[in-house]
Amino acid sequence: xxxxxxxxxxxxxxxxxxxxxxxxxxxxxxxxxxxxxxxxxxxxxxxxxxxxxxxxxxxxxxxxxxxxxxxxxxxxxxxxxxxxxxxxxxxxxxxxxxxxxxxxxxxxxxxxxxxxxxxxxxxxxxxxxxxxxxxxxxxxxxxxxxxxxxxxxxxxxxxxxxxxxxxxxxxxxxxxxxxxxxxxxxxxxxxxxxxxxxxxxxxxxxxxxxxxxxxxxxxxxxxxxxxxxx
Amino acid sequence: xxxxxxxxxxxxxxxxxxxxxxxxxxxxxxxxxxxxxxxxxxxxxxxxxxxxxxxxxxxxxxxxxxxxxxxxxxxxxxxxxxxxxxxxxxxxxxxxxxxxxxxxxxxxxxxxxxxxxxxxxxxxxxxxxxxxxxxxxxxxxxxxxxxxxxxxxxxxxxxxxxxxxxxxxxxxxxxxxxxxxxxxxxxxxxxxxxxxxxxxxxxxxxxxxxxxxxxxxxxxxxxxxxxxxx
DNA sequence: CTTGAAGTGTCGGCTACCTGACAGTTGGCT
DNA sequence: AGCCAACTGTCAGGTAGCCGACACTTCAAG
Numbered sequence: 001x002x003x004x005x006x007x008x009x010x011x012x013x014x015x016x017x018x019x020x021x022x023x024x025x026x027x028x029x030x031x032x033x034x035x036x037x038x039x040x041x042x043x044x045x046x047x048x049x050x051x052x053x054x055x056x057x058x059x060x061x062x063x064x065x066x067x068x069x070x071x072x073x074x075x076x077x078x079x080x081x082x083x084x085x086x087x088x089x090x091x092x093x094x095x096x097x098x099x100x101x102x103x104x105x106x107x108x109x110x111x112x113x114x115x116x117x118x119x120x121x122x123x124x125x126x127x128x129x130x131x132x133x134x135x136x137x138x139x140x141x142x143x144x145x146x147x148x149x150x151x152x153x154x155x156x157x158x159x160x161x162x163x164x165x166x167x168x169x170x171x172x173x174x175x176x177x178x179x180x181x182x183x184x185x186x187x188x189x190x191x192x193x194x195x196x197x198x199x200x201x202x203x204x205x206x207x208x209x210x211x212x213x214x215x216x217x218x219x220x221x222x223x224x225x226x227x228x229x230x
Numbered sequence: 231x232x233x234x235x236x237x238x239x240x241x242x243x244x245x246x247x248x249x250x251x252x253x254x255x256x257x258x259x260x261x262x263x264x265x266x267x268x269x270x271x272x273x274x275x276x277x278x279x280x281x282x283x284x285x286x287x288x289x290x291x292x293x294x295x296x297x298x299x300x301x302x303x304x305x306x307x308x309x310x311x312x313x314x315x316x317x318x319x320x321x322x323x324x325x326x327x328x329x330x331x332x333x334x335x336x337x338x339x340x341x342x343x344x345x346x347x348x349x350x351x352x353x354x355x356x357x358x359x360x361x362x363x364x365x366x367x368x369x370x371x372x373x374x375x376x377x378x379x380x381x382x383x384x385x386x387x388x389x390x391x392x393x394x395x396x397x398x399x400x401x402x403x404x405x406x407x408x409x410x411x412x413x414x415x416x417x418x419x420x421x422x423x424x425x426x427x428x429x430x431x432x433x434x435x436x437x438x439x440x441x442x443x444x445x446x447x448x449x450x451x452x453x454x455x456x457x458x459x460x
Numbered sequence: 461c462t463t464g465a466a467g468t469g470t471c472g473g474c475t476a477c478c479t480g481a482c483a484g485t486t487g488g489c490t
Numbered sequence: 491a492g493c494c495a496a497c498t499g500t501c502a503g504g505t506a507g508c509c510g511a512c513a514c515t516t517c518a519a520g
Contacts, residue, residue, distance in 0.1 A: 046353060048436045051361040056353040072343040073448055077350060077440060105332065113302040115345065120307060122352040123276060123286040129359035130396035131281040133476075157497060166360035168478055173499065189486060189497060206278045210307060218303055364507075387467060398508055403469065419467060419516060 005107045008100055013090040018042075018082045024065035025080035031069035034097050037061050039087025041148050043164065045079045055164045057121055058141075060148030061087075062215065062222050067115060069094045070101055083164075084145065084155060113218040121211040129166065132207040137165045138175045139204035142185065142192060147212065147222055152194040179203065235337045238330055243320040248272075248312045254295035255310035261299035264327050267291050269317025271378050273394065275309045285394045287351055288371075290378030291317075292445065292452050297345060299324045300331055313394075314375065314385060343448040351441040359396065362437040367395045368405045369434035372415065372422060377442065377452055382424040409433065 013036075018024075024035045024042060035042075037060050044057040056078065059065075065080045101107050128137050141164050145154050158176065162169040176187045184200045186193040194200065201208060215222045243266070248254075254265045254272060265272075267290050274287040286308065289295075295310045331337050358367055371394050375384050388406065392399040406417045414430045416423040424430065431438060445452045 044353070046357045048357070048361075048440075051357065051436050054357045054360040056356045068346050068349070070342075071346040072339050073346050073444075077444060078353065102335065109302050112300075115349075116298050116301040116303050119298070119345075119349060119352065122349065122356065123274070123308065125356045126286045126352065126359060126396075127276045127278070127281065127284045129356060130284040131278075159497075166356075169498090170479085170500080171477060174477095177499090187498095206281050210278075214303075214307060389467075399468090400470080400509085401507055404507095407469090417468095 005104060005110060008104060008107065009092065009097075012092045012096050012100070014092075015088050016091050018085055018087055018089045020082055020085040022082045022085075023079055024082065025076055025078070027077055027079045028075055030074050031066040031076065031094050033091050034067070034069065034094055035065040035089045035091050037063075037065075037082075037087060037089040039148075039150065040082060040089075041084035041145050042080055042082050044076075045081055045163075046077070047079060053163055054166055056125060057118060058144050058148075058164075059118070062148065062219075063114060063118065066094070067111065067118075070098050070111060071115070083160070084149060086155075110219075117211065117215040117218050120214040124211045128207045132205070134165065134167045134171050135175045135178060136204050136207040137167070138172060139179065139184075139200050140207040141165055142179075142194065143197070143200055143204060143208050144212075146194050146197065154192045154194070155190060156192060157190050235334060235340060238334060238337065239322065239327075242322045242326050242330070244322070245318050246321050248315055248317055248319045250312055250315040252312045252315075253309055254312065255306055255308070257307055257309045258305055260304050261296040261306065261324050263321050264297070264299065264324055265295040265319045265321050267293075267295075267312075267317060267319040269378075269380065270312060270319075271314035271375050272310055272312045274306075275311055275393075276307070277309060283393055284396055286355060287348060288374050288378075288394075289348070292378065292449075293344060293348065296324070297341065297348075300328050300341060301345070313390070314379060316385075340449075347441065347445040347448050350444040354441045358437045362435070364395065364397045364401050365405045365408060366434050366437040367397070368402060369409065369414075369430050370437040371395055372409075372424065373427070373430055373434060373438050376424050376427065384422050384424070385420060386422060387420050 018035070018037055018040055025031055027047065039061055041058060041060045042065060043055045045053055045055050047053040066076065068076045101111055128140060138161065141161065142154065146152065158172045159169050162172045165172065176185070176192070179185045179200070180187050182199060184194070184196045184203065186195050212222055248265070248267055248270055255261055257277065269291055271288060271290045272295060273285045275283055275285050277283040296306065298306045331341055358370060368391065371391065372384065376382070388402045389399050392402045395402065406415065406422070409415045409430070410417050412429060414424070414426045414433065416425055442452055
């Protein structure tokens, strides 16, 4: 995702472990650090007392946590949680990063373009909930994870997918059976393996693709091929 | 919404009529003008060949059209359409505005904070679709309109609300009857009048409020009291 | 005044999905 | 080895909201 702005950032980055369940942003609390995952998946989750939780956005090595701290909000109303681990991330102080961004127009442009791509992801989430059945939404979500991990195995439970997709756990079980029946995936305890990505994209239909296309348009390749600092 | 940045913008603004149905942004086409409505309601709408349309965001005098043009995207995948008219708007050239923003840190901060508030609106839209029944979503949407217009009368049809809320037209008719039965609104042909806003907020519950609170936190009062250039 | 389009009310059938409950399975821990 | 917690499968009942169809009302235009 970075180019020669990387040199600007590098001295301020620390590599840290990102463990499953770790909260990169806690709702309502000041955001002190910004994280750039080098792998795995993190999601932005809304939790309200009367309504339970719902996932609203997702990112991995394609994005960063808590960008709202650089948009004039010291905190976010949403949690950001590491959901699929197995990777490290680069961490920076919010204040430092904000200042760097303020100074470098190209860094600012990069951030702006990422924010724009994230907006499209959010907007598309709404469209999915309005128009697409659970099956397609599950497919969408699996594809979004697949884009962000190495290999075809994703470690996650039905319970977990249910929160992501915004559906009942039992409905997820059924959906996964259908997807498995057609040979798109293989489901084992706590693990889903993508076996036929193309078919999965077919099932997802318009539920998948638009935000990804927008990301590529604004920021370049998404996923395994994306260049990352090492 | 503006403060003394206004002086910077003023010379580049032209007052224009905003008519119902007018597209302030056309999906996929370059955004040449940015509009700041002085009243009425505009929405951001996703239209996909296979899935029909869905509304994803809304704004009025609290916001501006096509901000993505200032985020590095020349175009947006979504239309922005004037839905409730009866007001003028201020228009500026995208290029000019982008340049001004690039130069003025305070203008940039203002824009960033607005974008952040819009993100929360989008995210909350997802939460609504996951957790709240149609009735609450209708209430939410009426409240969001009410925040942005003068008076308590909103000119809109059931058909229209159905697209906004992401539901069937007949379901909207039923919902409006319920809301009217409890005395929260009065529905006439092509018009809804808010008669008891508090009760409406009760019905909406958590479907309404969070994005509005966030807007106030970041940008100050939303709605009728908000200071606007005149 | 007439006509027609746009908007509204309503109904019956249908289905996707929720809800809760429970039994079976797996795998890590002691 | 054995146990417990987490995970998965499944089922039966209920319901919100979809879908299509149609009759009625309102209003603006000719």
